[in-house]
Amino acid sequence: MSIELSPVDQVLTDLRGTGYLADVTTATIVHLGSVLEKPVLIEGPAGTGKTSLAKSVAAAAGKQLIRLQCYEGLDESKAIYEWDYRRQLLTLQLSTAQNAGSLTDTGIFGEEFLLNRPLLAAIRSESPAVLLIDEVDRLDIETEALLLEVLSEYQVSVPEFGTVTARHIPQVFLTSNNSRDLSEALKRRCLFLHLDYPAADREAEIIRLRVPGLEEHLAAEIAALIAVLRKMNLKKPPSVAESIDWARTLLALGTSSLDDGLTRQTIPVLLKYQQDIEHALAELALTG
Numbered sequence: 025m026s027i028e029l030s031p032v033d034q035v036l037t038d039l040r041g042t043g044y045l046a047d048v049t050t051a052t053i054v055h056l057g058s059v060l061e062k063p064v065l066i067e068g069p070a071g072t073g074k075t076s077l078a079k080s081v082a083a084a085a086g087k088q089l090i091r092l093q094c095y096e097g098l099d100e101s102k103a104i105y106e107w108d109y110r111r112q113l114l115t116l117q118l119s120t121a122q123n124a125g126s127l128t129d130t131g132i133f134g135e136e137f138l139l140n141r142p143l144l145a146a147i148r149s150e151s152p153a154v155l156l157i158d159e160v161d162r163l164d165i166e167t168e169a170l171l172l173e174v175l176s177e178y179q180v181s182v183p184e185f186g187t188v189t190a191r192h193i194p195q196v197f198l199t200s201n202n203s204r205d206l207s208e209a210l211k212r213r214c215l216f217l218h219l220d221y222p223a224a225d226r227e228a229e230i231i232r233l234r235v236p237g238l239e240e241h242l243a244a245e246i247a248a249l250i251a252v253l254r255k256m257n258l259k260k261p262p263s264v265a266e267s268i269d270w271a272r273t274l275l276a277l278g279t280s281s282l283d284d285g286l287t288r289q290t291i292p293v294l295l296k297y298q299q300d301i302e303h304a305l306a307e308l309a310l311t312g
Contacts, residue, residue: 031055031059032048032051032052032055033051035051035052035054035055035084036048036051038084038085039051039054039077039080039081039084040233041084042080042083042084043080043233043234044073044076044077044080045226045229045230045233046077047226049217050077050217050219053215053216053217054077054081056215057195057196057197057215058195060215061178061193062196062213062214062215063175063196063197063198063213063214063215064196064197064198064214064215064216064217065160065198065199065200065206065210065211065214065215065216065217066078066197066198066199066200066217066218066219067199067200067201067202067216067217067218067219068201068202068218068219068220069201069202069220069221069261070201070260070263071221071261071262071263071264071265071266072219072220072221072222072263072264073219073264073265074197074199074200074219075156075158075199076265077197077219078154078156078158078197078199079156081154081195081197082153082154082156082195085152085154085195087151087152087153087154087195088149088151088153088154089153089154089156090142090145090146090149090153090154090155090156090194091142091155091156091158092141092142092143092155092156092157092158093158093159094157094158094159094160094161094162094163095159095162095163096162096163096164097164098163098164098167099167100167100170101141102141103141103142103143103167103170104141104143104144104170104174104180105138105139105140105141105143105144105180105182106139106141107132107133107137107138107139107184108137108138108139111136111137112132112137115132115137116132133184133185138182138185142155143155143171143174143180144180144188146190146194146196147174147178147179147180147188147189147190147191147194148188148190148191149191149192149194150191151192152192152193152194152195153192153194153195154194154195154196154197155194155195155196155197156197156199157171157196157197157198157199158198158199159199159200159201160198160199160200160206160210161200161201161202161203161204161206162203165207168206168207168210169207169209171210172209172210172213175196175210175213175214176213177189178190178193178194198210198214221254221261221264222264223251224244224247224248224250224251225244225247227247227250227251227264227267228240228243228244228246228247228248229243230264230267230268231243231246231247231267231268231271234268234271235268235271235272235275237275238271238274238275239280241281242271242274242279242280242281242282243271245281245282246267246270246271246274246282247267249282249287250262250267250270250294252308253294253295253304256303256304256307257303258295258297258300258303258304259297259299259300260295260296260297260300262294262295266293266294267294269293269294270290270293270294273290273293274286274290277290284310287308287310288305288310291304291305
């Protein structure tokens with residue numbers, strides 16, 4: 025007889041099935057975001073699995089992932105919608121040549137001319153989707169305000185077309201690396217989740233999950249050394265993804281344990297700035 029899992033345990037199990045090892049707090053917030061239909065704002069250092077969490081939720085639920093990658097200067101035409109100006113112009117030219125015979129009742133602002141960008145695509149999705157708004161802290165404050173209508177009412181107002189309301193409420197995740205403070209209005213609309221670098225024992229477990237065939241003691245050695253590196257004054261500490269890449273590197277090299285020479289040889293897999301590499305090797309006394 026099978027034991028029925030609690031909703032949070034089911035989330036933990038489903039995420040683990042995609043290769044994402046979540047803790048109870050993370051699974052609880054993911055579950056609440058779904059049942060309450062509220063966005064989840066995930067903050068924390070770069071490389072702690074924020075984006076991967078949203079991707080894993082989509083994979084576990086079998087939902088389409090729609091991603092808006094934020095950057096400075098992102099505007100409404102790239103985030104929400106845009107009119108197909110070239111097609112509108114051609115239609116007008118054709119209509120003029122045919123004495124307006126080719127225009128429909130909606131003119132050049134009909135369905136066929138509307139280009140869905142990520143936010144509108146999530147609102148209009150035929151089936152439930154996961155909407156990932158990645159690195160929202162890189163947006164200008166003015167552009168951040170464009171998100172509020174979407175996250176408050178799950179609708180988009182298109183002046184020439186009308187108000188488009190969600191067919192299915194998307195499961196929304198926003199990620200932030202804390203490069204600037206987000207507005208209180210945005211935060212009020214979201215559940216909050218902070219993801220930090222995992223403890224060494226948990227990172228070892230993540231590595232073993234993501235790198236099948238790696239010996240348990242080697243995963244522990246990798247996680248322990250990465251924990252030491254993250255305590256150093258580095259420009260870019262190694263991310264969880266990079267620790268997994270390093271584990272795969274060592275497995276590909278056929279090593280069974282770390283040694284000084286191998287660490288010197290492969291540390292560029294972990295650290296991406298020469299000054300960080302030199303600093304780390306000096307701190308680890310591996311410069312010889």
